[in-house]
Amino acid sequence: DSGVTQTPKHLITATGQRVTLRCSPRSGDLSVYWYQQSLDQGLQFLIHYYNGEERAKGNILERFSAQQFPDLHSELNLSSLELGDSALYFCASSSRGGQGGETQYFGPGTRLLVL
């Protein structure tokens, strides 16, 4: 158990809908990262938040957004969902801002299926 929690574990929805994925980092960790893992793309970095502020953006679509709250939990919002958004979404946390290299601890993921 990494100490990172994600809810829900599974989510089934329809195209065009909007969903929110939630992540609670390890106690004391200030950074939260979101990743998408699909069968044909592997693990893709989406976005990084540190202590409530966006730090870095990766391959995140404009239909997707995220935020980190004062209690350091984070939410990833996916809107206007398409079939191709079906994937595993992982959250990871680390203790600092990611500079200089540090280990990220991953949650169990949320499996999203868009029908």
Next chain:
Amino acid sequence: GESVGLHLPTLSVQEGDNSIINCAYSNSASDYFIWYKQESGKGPQFIIDIRSNMDKRQGQRVTVLLNKTVKHLSLQIAATQPGDSAVYFCAEIDTGRRALTFGSGTRLQVQP
């Protein structure tokens, strides 16, 4: 369980043998590297890391080797066990983006 990628290279070894998993990285500016293990249905799990000022680091049954000249990383697992069966990813820290960039992964299958 779910598969992590349809076309992953697969390494099949016998229980008790040593395993070597290789990874090429592309960003010469990366200065921190991590190996992750991902079992079916679970998130990636940290195994071992190495900084670019080192060329070798050892953990419990695992060793990571870094060759910066050819941008190559390897993970050696000693006395491989069935519980080692998983997909293994190398990752590099891009300090500009402050995030991990993952390799495509290698599936390790341990035959009892």
